[in-house]
Amino acid sequence: MLLTHRRILSASAASLLVLGIAACGGTTKDSAGDAAPAATQSGAADPNAKLKEGLKIAYLPKQLNNPYTDVEVGGGKVAVGELKGEYKLVGPNDASASSQVSYINTLIQQQQDVIVVAANDPNAVCPSLNQARQAGIKVVSFDSDASKDCRDAFINQATTEGIGKSLVEMASELAGGAGEIAILSATPNATNQNSWIEVMKTELAKPENAKLKLVKTAYGNDDDQKSFQEAQGLLQSYPNLKVIVSPTTVGIAAASRYVSSSNYKGKVAITGLGLPNQMREYVKDGTVKKFALWNPADIGYLAAYTGAALASGQITGKEGEKFKAGKLGEYTVGAAGEIVLGPPTEFTAENIDKFNF
Amino acid sequence: MSELKRKLASWDSIIILLTVFVLVVASFSVTNFGTSRNFTFLILDLLPIVLVALPMTFIIVTGEIDLSVASTLGLASSIMGYLWNQGLSIESIIPICVIVGAILGAINGFLVTGLGLPSLAVTIGTLALYRGLALVVLGDGAVADFPFNYTGWVTGTIGGGSIPNVLILIVALAVIFGVILHATPFGRSLYAIGANAQAAHFSGIRVARTKFWLYVVSGAVAGLVGVLWTLRYSSARADNGAGLELAVVAAVLLGGVSIFGGKGSLPGVLAGVVLLAALQNALRLQDVSGQALNIVTGALLVLSVLLPNIATSIRSTWQRRKLRRAATV
Numbered sequence: 001m002l003l004t005h006r007r008i009l010s011a012s013a014a015s016l017l018v019l020g021i022a023a024c025g026g027t028t029k030d031s032a033g034d035a036a037p038a039a040t041q042s043g044a045a046d047p048n049a050k051l052k053e054g055l056k057i058a059y060l061p062k063q064l065n066n067p068y069t070d071v072e073v074g075g076g077k078v079a080v081g082e083l084k085g086e087y088k089l090v091g092p093n094d095a096s097a098s099s100q101v102s103y104i105n106t107l108i109q110q111q112q113d114v115i116v117v118a119a120n121d122p123n124a125v126c127p128s129l130n131q132a133r134q135a136g137i138k139v140v141s142f143d144s145d146a147s148k149d150c151r152d153a154f155i156n157q158a159t160t161e162g163i164g165k166s167l168v169e170m171a172s173e174l175a176g177g178a179g180e181i182a183i184l185s186a187t188p189n190a191t192n193q194n195s196w197i198e199v200m201k202t203e204l205a206k207p208e209n210a211k212l213k214l215v216k217t218a219y220g221n222d223d224d225q226k227s228f229q230e231a232q233g234l235l236q237s238y239p240n241l242k243v244i245v246s247p248t249t250v251g252i253a254a255a256s257r258y259v260s261s262s263n264y265k266g267k268v269a270i271t272g273l274g275l276p277n278q279m280r281e282y283v284k285d286g287t288v289k290k291f292a293l294w295n296p297a298d299i300g301y302l303a304a305y306t307g308a309a310l311a312s313g314q315i316t317g318k319e320g321e322k323f324k325a326g327k328l329g330e331y332t333v334g335a336a337g338e339i340v341l342g343p344p345t346e347f348t349a350e351n352i353d354k355f356n357f
Numbered sequence: 358m359s360e361l362k363r364k365l366a367s368w369d370s371i372i373i374l375l376t377v378f379v380l381v382v383a384s385f386s387v388t389n390f391g392t393s394r395n396f397t398f399l400i401l402d403l404l405p406i407v408l409v410a411l412p413m414t415f416i417i418v419t420g421e422i423d424l425s426v427a428s429t430l431g432l433a434s435s436i437m438g439y440l441w442n443q444g445l446s447i448e449s450i451i452p453i454c455v456i457v458g459a460i461l462g463a464i465n466g467f468l469v470t471g472l473g474l475p476s477l478a479v480t481i482g483t484l485a486l487y488r489g490l491a492l493v494v495l496g497d498g499a500v501a502d503f504p505f506n507y508t509g510w511v512t513g514t515i516g517g518g519s520i521p522n523v524l525i526l527i528v529a530l531a532v533i534f535g536v537i538l539h540a541t542p543f544g545r546s547l548y549a550i551g552a553n554a555q556a557a558h559f560s561g562i563r564v565a566r567t568k569f570w571l572y573v574v575s576g577a578v579a580g581l582v583g584v585l586w587t588l589r590y591s592s593a594r595a596d597n598g599a600g601l602e603l604a605v606v607a608a609v610l611l612g613g614v615s616i617f618g619g620k621g622s623l624p625g626v627l628a629g630v631v632l633l634a635a636l637q638n639a640l641r642l643q644d645v646s647g648q649a650l651n652i653v654t655g656a657l658l659v660l661s662v663l664l665p666n667i668a669t670s671i672r673s674t675w676q677r678r679k680l681r682r683a684a685t686v
Binding site: 105106108127135 | 388389390394395398441442445446447448497499501502504506507508512590592594597638641642648
């Protein structure tokens with residue numbers, strides 16, 4: 001009985017194999033030209049439409065239990081309060097894309113009006129976001145963009161160019177114009193990280209930065225322990241490292257913590273994007289001389305107003321449309337639905353005490 | 358106890374009834390639970406768990422375990438992404454990934470049956486090994502540009518209606534595995550092996566060979582699920598499916614399969630998978646946090662192992678008391 005059973009199994013396996021190879025010459029990477037059908041944009045914008053009240057606005061950041069995220073959604077909560085809407089915060093504990101998909105599905109079921117999402121992977125969340133848009137939900141991405149065809153608008157904290165340029169400028173200044181630098185990033189797929197790193201590489205290729213050499217990009221996955229270990233690894237593998245640039249608040253905090261308690265203090269400079277409250281002690285003790293950021297609360301705030309403007313028909317996400325975002329004033333939609341908050345702020349020992357976030 | 362009473366009081370029936378109860382209550386009390394879109398989400402959420410649980414049930418019934426399934430999934434997903442980037446057609450990639458899964462399962466099978474190593478230790482080792490290999494193949498990145506007609510099939514429904522396409526696959530495989538387990542001599546031999554492997558061996562059952570092929574099937578199914586996972590999220594990553602093995606084992610044990618082997622039924626396991634998935638779906642719709650969800654799942658799992666054991670010890674104390682009373686009379 002076992003023998004015939006197994007013979008049937010092997011026969012079916014063999015036929016599957018034959019079928020598979022016979023179908024060779026089927027859909028390949030190059031031949032697959034058809035993209036997923038994106039949700040259609042609704043008619044024209046009416047800038048004079050009144051902002052609807054009682055909108056259900058849900059925030060889905062990259063992960064919960066992240067100090068940067070907490071500030072962002074805090075600003076969002078304030079805005080939703082001003083809009084007299086219903087605020088909801090959901091998110092995974094790990095910055096993974098597949099967990100975000102289940103939350104998006106739940107939000108669709110709960111019939112939210114707006115989903116504000118920071119994508120862990122620009123493509124993995126695409127099918128569910130498009131399903132949300134087909135169900136009439138407006139999708140605003142913030143912080144970390146999703147693919148262009150699955151969201152209605154993207155709130156960018158500063159222009160991608162601006163952030164990348166200021167990171168390289170700070171690194172160059174701290175390295176004295178020449179030397180080895182390394183990047184300590186978050187997760188390898190995060191859209192925002194990758195776009196800033198692209199700009200940094202373009203900047204570093206310019207003649208004025210010829211003496212700066214980027215030796216490695218490490219990934220701390222926005223996990224404090226892993227970032228700490230990656231910082232250790234960087235300094236062990238590259239003893240001549242001059243600057244570690246970390247464009248993530250978790251990474252810069254972990255790297256500063258490591259350097260300030262090691263022999264590298266004073267020899268290796270740390271810079272990047274950090275939260276003033278987290279970085280204050282390292283700025284005061286000299287480990288970190290300069291870093292940059294923007295006010296994350298404003299991003300969450302602007303995202304809520306953008307979502308409300310979309311849901312009320314004031315804008316449709318096309319370039320050139322204008323809308324008012326509460327206390328932040330008037331904003332214009334840029335190319336590909338991108339809305340820029342403003343230029344980044346540099347923090348040093350002189351001005352760090354003025355900020356509380 | 359009459360035959361009917363014994364059947365109804367068995368753990369499997371309790372779980373099946375509990376599942377139906379939860380589904381009915383949730384449909385009425387949780388808004389938006391009983392919609393066809395939510396049904397599709399539910400089926401997609403439980404797709405990897407239910408498919409991997411089918412061969413896992415067979416393996417646990419024989420008294421072994423396979424904890425490397427999630428890593429096999431991840432490695433298959435990585436290979437899928439790697440081969441796609443190399444320009445192979447998706448029609449060739451899918452069978453290749455299933456065969457790779459079968460080979461990985463065969464390695465497990467060889468270590469457990471050929472070298473006689475304990476399956477718990479072996480599969481924990483291959484859990485780490487295969488996940489490491491996945492990282493070597495694809496690194497930290499992801500491959501996302503899979504063709505829409507495949508990814509759309511996995512997430513879509515039949516003719517745009519309310520039955521998800523993947524439900525066909527689930528039902529087909531569940532029926533095949535169910536028939537093999539409950540209606541063939543091969544299936545009976547698994548229970549024999551689980552109850553007493555030595556006795557089974559002496560009655561002529563090829564214990565080692567059976568276990569080997571179970572691991573091969575487990576690996577092949579994990580490879581297939583790796584493909585489906587990748588297509589569902591349109592994202593091939595080395596860390597896909599991390600932690601899935603725990604959800605699968607939890608569902609299988611909840612379904613009444615004894616961890617010591619020799620006992621359990623497939624309908625019970627299917628009910629266990631649906632119960633866990635439906636509970637998580639319904640609670641999430643009620644905005645219960647992720648941590649609370651973990652607590653509920655963990656508590657259910659502990660109960661599913663504890664209660665049958667408590668029931669058995671109560672029954673044996675009762676029988677001993679009856680015997681003692683009969684003896685003193």
